[in-house]
Structures are given as C-alpha cells and as structure tokens.
Amino acid sequence: MVILRVRGVTFRYGSVEALRDVTLEVREGEVVSIIGPNGAGKTTLLKCILNLLKPAGGVILIEPHGNVAKMWGVERAKLIAYTPQVEAPAAPFTVLEFVLLGRKPYVGRTYSREDLRVAEEILEELGLRDLALRRVSELSGGEWRKALIARALTQKPKVLLLDEPTNHLDLKHQVSVLELIKKLSRTKKVATLMAMHDVNLAIRYSDKIIALKKGRITYCGHPNNITANLIKELYEVNAEVIKDSNGVPVIIPKTA
Ligand SMILES: Nc1ncnc2c1ncn2[C@@H]1O[C@H](COP(=O)(O)OP(=O)(O)OP(=O)(O)O)[C@@H](O)[C@H]1O
Ligand SMILES: [Mg+2]
Structure with missing residues (x-):
C-alpha cells in the first residue's frame, strides 16, 4: 500500500531551481534512498514533504489522509517524523526527556504513562x-544519531524522513542504524525515505533507489540495477560495479 505520494513537485530558492517535477512514492514498510551529489536537492525534497518548504508546483499526499499542505501542524506531526542532516544535541535534556519530545503532538499539558511507555519501549529497541x-550533550555521535531516530519513532509516524542517517557514524554504527531502520520500517509499517551519500550502503539497505541530479530524478528503481553509467552521470566518477556473493552490486570508484 502506498503511503507517501510526491507528484510533480517543483521548488525554487529565488532564482535557484532546486527541484523540478519530482514524482515518487513510498509504500508501507518500504525503505527508499535518495542518492545524488551535493546540492542535488535531497534535503530540499525532504523539507518539502515536511511542509517546511512550500513547493511552487505539485502535490504531496499521505494516504489516506491527503495533502500535507492542507493539514494542521499537529496532524502532520503525527504522520511524519524527520531527523535532520545536522542537529547539535540540545543541551539540558536527558536522553529520555529528549525522546519524549517526540510525543509532543499527542500530549496535553503533561506526559501520560502511555507517552512514557512508548518512549521507554523505543529506547529499549534502540539499545x-x-x-x-x-x-x-554527553552522547557519542552514534548514540546521538540513535537518540534522534528514537525521538522520530516515538512520534509513531506513518512516514519517516531521514537526512543522512549514517553521517558521522563509524562502520559498526552505520550498519546497526541502517539495520534498525529497515527492521523498524517493516515491523512498524512505516514508509521510510532517506537521503544517503554512501551509495553502497544505500544499495544494501534500500528496497528502492531514487537518484537526484540538479533537482531532477534521473533513476528510480531496484538497487540491483544501479550501473557504472549512472554513477558516472551522477557523480562524474568512473566506477566498476561488481556483485558480492549475494548478487548485490558493489560500487568501486576507479582512480585515474
Ligand atoms: N536556503 C537556501 N537558499 C538558497 N539556496 C539554497 C538553500 N538551501 C539550499 N539551496 C540550494 O538548493 C540546491 C539543493 O540543496 P539541498 O540542500 O537540497 O541539496 P542536497 O542534495 O541535500 O545536498 P547535500 O548532499 O550537500 O546535503 C543547492 O543548489 C543549494 O545550494
Ligand atoms: Mg542535504
């Protein structure tokens, strides 16, 4: 079942056209990665879906709730959670207090037992x-990234938007965070869309890859169909594509 539909979205920062006629969909339980060079429009697209930026054209729908631009903020916050590309730890909070912020769309004046239960369950799941x-403020980069994801999941969203979730993480945490995202997307039936710089990790952990270049989609399909030509077109880098023992493509950039 399709949860997130983006149809013909165009966005401009003044004279800079950051997105041009972007159309995509993400299904329940699916993990979709957006790849593409710096400045391609990945963050802009996530912010349009969040309604932080208002597209000049096109429409963004969360099924069966409708157009995100027409929703009340609280309704949108119950449906969509987001972890930004960079966010410094907010100083005075403990991890639990920070994660409880995800319950904000649901709470009255104070947190209920249920809010606390949801937050504690997610903290447990994320270790x-x-x-x-x-x-x-006293967490490592990887722990902080997990806390951001925990806050997003505490919102109990239908759509999870992650901007470079593996940024600043060591290899172990890159793998554990992506495994977790994939598992939680499946079990919680969330539609996950994430911006990724590491193409090999995107291939390994995504059901679908969307390539953006200069605000346009140049590829949308199964990760196994990524070719050296696409890598060249996107990043202007010559690469070799080999298959690992499971038949999953591995991109190896070639040096001159
Ligand atoms: N606030 C802004 N004002 C003007 N132009 C902007 C603004 N934010 C981004 N841009 C421009 O819009 C384009 C898309 O930027 P965006 O941040 O969406 O790219 P990105 O794919 O997320 O890049 P990165 O991989 O570096 O994070 C770029 O040309 C960028 O310079
Ligand atoms: Mg970005």
Missing part, C-alpha cells in the same frame, strides 16, 4: 535504555 538518564 539506549542504559543511557536514558544521560544528558544528550
């Missing part, structure tokens, strides 16, 4: 339980 009372 953050022992850090619940630690200040977020």
Whole structure:
C-alpha cells in the first residue's frame, strides 16, 4: 500500500531551481534512498514533504489522509517524523526527556504513562535504555544519531524522513542504524525515505533507489540495477560495479 505520494513537485530558492517535477512514492514498510551529489536537492525534497518548504508546483499526499499542505501542524506531526542532516544535541535534556519530545503532538499539558511507555519501549529497541538518564550533550555521535531516530519513532509516524542517517557514524554504527531502520520500517509499517551519500550502503539497505541530479530524478528503481553509467552521470566518477556473493552490486570508484 502506498503511503507517501510526491507528484510533480517543483521548488525554487529565488532564482535557484532546486527541484523540478519530482514524482515518487513510498509504500508501507518500504525503505527508499535518495542518492545524488551535493546540492542535488535531497534535503530540499525532504523539507518539502515536511511542509517546511512550500513547493511552487505539485502535490504531496499521505494516504489516506491527503495533502500535507492542507493539514494542521499537529496532524502532520503525527504522520511524519524527520531527523535532520545536522542537529547539535540540545543541551539540558536527558536522553529520555529528549525522546519524549517526540510525543509532543499527542500530549496535553503533561506526559501520560502511555507517552512514557512508548518512549521507554523505543529506547529499549534502540539499545539506549542504559543511557536514558544521560544528558544528550554527553552522547557519542552514534548514540546521538540513535537518540534522534528514537525521538522520530516515538512520534509513531506513518512516514519517516531521514537526512543522512549514517553521517558521522563509524562502520559498526552505520550498519546497526541502517539495520534498525529497515527492521523498524517493516515491523512498524512505516514508509521510510532517506537521503544517503554512501551509495553502497544505500544499495544494501534500500528496497528502492531514487537518484537526484540538479533537482531532477534521473533513476528510480531496484538497487540491483544501479550501473557504472549512472554513477558516472551522477557523480562524474568512473566506477566498476561488481556483485558480492549475494548478487548485490558493489560500487568501486576507479582512480585515474
Ligand atoms: N536556503 C537556501 N537558499 C538558497 N539556496 C539554497 C538553500 N538551501 C539550499 N539551496 C540550494 O538548493 C540546491 C539543493 O540543496 P539541498 O540542500 O537540497 O541539496 P542536497 O542534495 O541535500 O545536498 P547535500 O548532499 O550537500 O546535503 C543547492 O543548489 C543549494 O545550494
Ligand atoms: Mg542535504
């Protein structure tokens, strides 16, 4: 079932056209990666879906709720969660307090037992339980990234938008965060769309890859069909594509 539909979206920053006629869809439980060079429009697209930026044309729908531009902020916040590309830890919070912020669309004046239960369950799932009372300013980069994801999941969204979720993580945490995202997308039936710089990780953990260049989609399809030509077209880098023992493509950039 399709949850997120983006149809013909165009966006401009003044005279800079950042997105041109972008159309895509993400289904329930699916993980879709957007790849593409710096400045391609990946973050802009995520911000348009969030309605932080208003497209000049096109429409963004969350099924069966409708057009995100016409929703109240609280309704949108219940449906869409987002982790930004960079966000410094907010100083005074403990991990638990920070993750509870994800319940904001649901709470009255104070958090209920149910809010606390949801937050604690997600901390447990992300292996953050022992850090619940630690200040977020005292977390490692990987732990902080997981806390951001925990806050997003505590929102119980239908759509999860992640801007470079593996940024600043070591290899172990890159893999564990992506495995977690994939598992949680499946079990919680969330439609996940993430901007990714590491093409090999995107291939390995995504159901579908969307390539953006200069604000336009140049490829949309199965990760196994990524070719050296596409890598050249996107990044202006010559690459070799080999298959690993499971038949998954591995991109190896060639040096001159
Ligand atoms: N606030 C802004 N004002 C003007 N132009 C902007 C603004 N934000 C982004 N741009 C421009 O819009 C285009 C798309 O930027 P965007 O941040 O969406 O790219 P990106 O694909 O996320 O890049 P990166 O991989 O570097 O994060 C770029 O040309 C960028 O310079
Ligand atoms: Mg970006």
